[in-house]
Amino acid sequence: MIKAVLFDLDGTLLPMDQDVFVATYFSALAEKLSHHGYDKEELTAVIWKSMKAMMKNTSDETNESIFWRVFTEAYGEKGREDTVVFEEFYEKDFPKVQRVVGFAPESKETVALVKKLGMKAVLATNPMFPRAATYQRVSWAGLLLSDFEMISTFEDFTRCKPNPEYFTELLAKLGLLPDEVVMVGNDAYEDTCASALGIPVFLLTHSLVNRKGADLSEIPHGDFDDLAMWLRSIGKMEKRGS
Numbered sequence: 001m002i003k004a005v006l007f008d009l010d011g012t013l014l015p016m017d018q019d020v021f022v023a024t025y026f027s028a029l030a031e032k033l034s035h036h037g038y039d040k041e042e043l044t045a046v047i048w049k050s051m052k053a054m055m056k057n058t059s060d061e062t063n064e065s066i067f068w069r070v071f072t073e074a075y076g077e078k079g080r081e082d083t084v085v086f087e088e089f090y091e092k093d094f095p096k097v098q099r100v101v102g103f104a105p106e107s108k109e110t111v112a113l114v115k116k117l118g119m120k121a122v123l124a125t126n127p128m129f130p131r132a133a134t135y136q137r138v139s140w141a142g143l144l145l146s147d148f149e150m151i152s153t154f155e156d157f158t159r160c161k162p163n164p165e166y167f168t169e170l171l172a173k174l175g176l177l178p179d180e181v182v183m184v185g186n187d188a189y190e191d192t193c194a195s196a197l198g199i200p201v202f203l204l205t206h207s208l209v210n211r212k213g214a215d216l217s218e219i220p221h222g223d224f225d226d227l228a229m230w231l232r233s234i235g236k237m238e239k240r241g242s
Contacts, residue, residue: 002234003176004149005114006167006194008185009125009134011207013111014141015102018209024100025133032089036082038075046074054128055160063127063154090132098140104206106224108142113228117235120149124170124183126190127157150174162189164196171197182234184227188214202230 011018026047030040050070054063061069072079114121125134131153138145145151152170159166171178178197185191185203188210192201203221210216220230 001180002119002182003180004120004122004174005231006122006124006170006181006183006199007111007148008183008187008191009123009137009141011186011209012184012191012204013104013107013123013143014137015104015207016100017207020100021097024097025094028093028097029086029089032093033082033085036085037078042074046071049074051128054154055163057158057160058163058165060158063157063160064130067154086130087132090130090136094133094136098136101137101140102207103140103142104224105142108147110224110227110231111143111147113231117231119235121147122170122174122181123148123151124167124185125152126161127152127154127166128160130154161187161191162193164193167194167197167199188212188216188219192219202227 007013010016010021026044029047030038030043033043034040050067053070054066057063057066059066068080111121123134123138125137134151134153135145138148138151150170150173156173157166157169159169167178167183171181174181178199181199183191183194183199183201185201186205186207186209188203188208189212190209191203192214195201201219203216203219204224204227205221206223208221220226
């Protein structure tokens, strides 16, 4: 029985060009920190190094811990002491990044459909960002935190996509098995890694990312209308099986 739908956020429920979003995000952060003694170019390189370290994380450390370890290796205790500057950034500056993302009213309709079908919605966004950044992006998508059973952020997770162990960790936290969930994303590499656990995947194509040129013919994909039909078909199968 399918008990939950795992949703990606960036490029899925929140339409965007991922490269433009990340570049704008990091540029705004570098601008903020440049007023506190950081060189913009060096800082951006350190942030990317921290991101890559999180993606390769196979330890018991949270992704948050990995980020700050790499950051303080570069900047010493100053980096740790300046966490208050990061907090101020997310409060005052990060909201401006919303200008480079889109909006799809179908996102809220789709989450509502999932609940109507008797399934829970889970936000399986890549846990490489803090709650402050993730929670704001949820609101940009026109959704509420309460719409989701769980939201993955770097404070709580030790793995990232495309490591299938991210989904193993997520399911363990949810108390669910791979055959009790489906995944909805937009990245033909990062989101389809869920299939390594046997999790069915649907790819939304309005902001499709397919850098490796994967063959999508065997993967359910399409727009929000196609997704709604796919979810309803799952709901009908569940009713027949109950």
